[in-house]
Amino acid sequence: MRLNTSTVLVGGMKIGGKNPIVVQSMTNTDTADAKSTAKQIIELADAGSEIVRMTVNTNLAAPKVPEIRKILDAKGYEKIPLIGDFHFNGHTLLEDFPEMAKTLDKYRINPGNVGYGDKHDYNFSTIIRIAIENDKPVRIGVNWGSLDQDLLTEMMNKNSKLIKPKSDKEVIINAMVESALRSATLAEKIGLSQNKIILSVKMSIVQDMIKAYELLAEKMLKNKHLYALHLGLTEAGVGMQGIVSSSAALGILLQQGIGDTIRISLTPTPTQPRTREVEACKTLLQSMGLRHFKPQVTSCPGCGRTDSHFFQELAEEVNSHITKILPIWQKKYSKNADKIAELKIAVMGCVVNGPGESKHADIAISLPGRMEKPVAPVYIKGKFVKSLQGKKIPQQFIQLLEDFVEENFN
Numbered sequence: 001m002r003l004n005t006s007t008v009l010v011g012g013m014k015i016g017g018k019n020p021i022v023v024q025s026m027t028n029t030d031t032a033d034a035k036s037t038a039k040q041i042i043e044l045a046d047a048g049s050e051i052v053r054m055t056v057n058t059n060l061a062a063p064k065v066p067e068i069r070k071i072l073d074a075k076g077y078e079k080i081p082l083i084g085d086f087h088f089n090g091h092t093l094l095e096d097f098p099e100m101a102k103t104l105d106k107y108r109i110n111p112g113n114v115g116y117g118d119k120h121d122y123n124f125s126t127i128i129r130i131a132i133e134n135d136k137p138v139r140i141g142v143n144w145g146s147l148d149q150d151l152l153t154e155m156m157n158k159n160s161k162l163i164k165p166k167s168d169k170e171v172i173i174n175a176m177v178e179s180a181l182r183s184a185t186l187a188e189k190i191g192l193s194q195n196k197i198i199l200s201v202k203m204s205i206v207q208d209m210i211k212a213y214e215l216l217a218e219k220m221l222k223n224k225h226l227y228a229l230h231l232g233l234t235e236a237g238v239g240m241q242g243i244v245s246s247s248a249a250l251g252i253l254l255q256q257g258i259g260d261t262i263r264i265s266l267t268p269t270p271t272q273p274r275t276r277e278v279e280a281c282k283t284l285l286q287s288m289g290l291r292h293f294k295p296q297v298t299s300c301p302g303c304g305r306t307d308s309h310f311f312q313e314l315a316e317e318v319n320s321h322i323t324k325i326l327p328i329w330q331k332k333y334s335k336n337a338d339k340i341a342e343l344k345i346a347v348m349g350c351v352v353n354g355p356g357e358s359k360h361a362d363i364a365i366s367l368p369g370r371m372e373k374p375v376a377p378v379y380i381k382g383k384f385v386k387s388l389q390g391k392k393i394p395q396q397f398i399q400l401l402e403d404f405v406e407e408n409f410n
C-alpha cells in the first residue's frame, strides 16, 4: 500500500498523498541561455515531464529564470512548474535575485553543500526563510556524492565506539537518512510546514538506494511524520544501463508504496534526446500499472515459429501509428482521453499464445506462424471478428483500430 505522505503543491501540481506519481526531469542547458533552456523545457514538457528542474548556479543564470518563465507562458506552457536546483551558493542567489525566488515553484537544496561548520545552519535557514516568505515548497535532496561530511564523521565516530560496529556502508546509509530527517526537522522548526517539504536520499548503487529509501520510510512511519518522497537513482549511467538500473530500483520501491515523484537520470549521449528520461519514467509507471499515458501494445518476442520480419514490421507499425495519432485522438476524443490511454492492443506472432493473449486485449491480431494457415485473426474485446490476409494486413489492422477508437471513445 502507498505511504500516506503529505500532499505538496508545486505550482499547480500535487505531489504525495493519494495523487498520481509525478514524472519529472531536468534540463542540461546553460540556464543563463534562457532561449535554449526554455526550448528544452518545452521538449521535456511535450514528452510528458510534469515538472522540470534546472540548475540555478551563477549570477548569470539566476536573473534568467523569470525570462525563461515568460517565454514558457507566452508559448502556452504556463502550467509547467519550474524547480531551481541550488548548490553551494543557493542562499546568496535566492537573496540577491528575489524575482527568481518568486518565479520558481520549488527550491531543491542539498544539505551536504549549503555550507560547512557554523555556516551550514545559517545558510540553510536563509533558504528556508526565503521559501516561507515566497510560500514555496523545498526538496531536501540528500545525495551520497555530497553527503554532509560533519554528520558522517559524527556518525562514523559513534559507530567505531560500538561493541559491534556496523559496516561503513550501513553507516553511510544511516547518515543519508539522518541528514534528510534532521534537515526536515530543522526546516519545520524554522517555520516551513510539513506539506512544503519533499525528501530524497539518492545513491548510485541499486541495493544501497533501495535500503536508504526503505530506512527513510520506516523512520517516517515510526515518527508518524510522512514527508512526500522524490525517488531517483543518482548517476544511473548511459542508455540501457541507466534505464534498467533505475527501473529495478524505482520499481522495487514503488511496489512497496514508497515514492511520490520520480526521475530517471540518464547520462546524455550525442544521439539520444534529453526526453528519453521522461519516456523511461512514463514507461516504468505504465508497465507497473501505476499510471496510463498511452495505449499499451502487448507483443510477443517472436521466435522461429513465425515470419520474424513481417511480425516485427507489424508491431513497429502499430506502435509508431499510436505515437503519431495519440495527440490527435486525445484532442478529438478529449472527454475519453483517460480511457484511450488505458486501451490494450495485442500484436502476437502465432497461434501458440496469440488467441489467449488476444482475449485479454481490447483489440488484437495474431499473425499466422510458418506452418499455419496464412490468415491473421482479429479479436475485439476478446471475440473473433474477422481474418485478415495478404500484404496489407498492417494497414487493415490499423484501420480496424481507428474504427474501434471512433466507435468506443467518440
Ligand code: SF4
Pocket (backbone or CB within 6 Å): 300, 301, 302, 303, 304, 305, 306, 348, 349, 350, 351, 352, 353, 354, 369
Ligand atoms: S506467440 Fe508464437 S511467435 Fe510469439 S513467441 Fe510465442 S510461439 Fe513464438
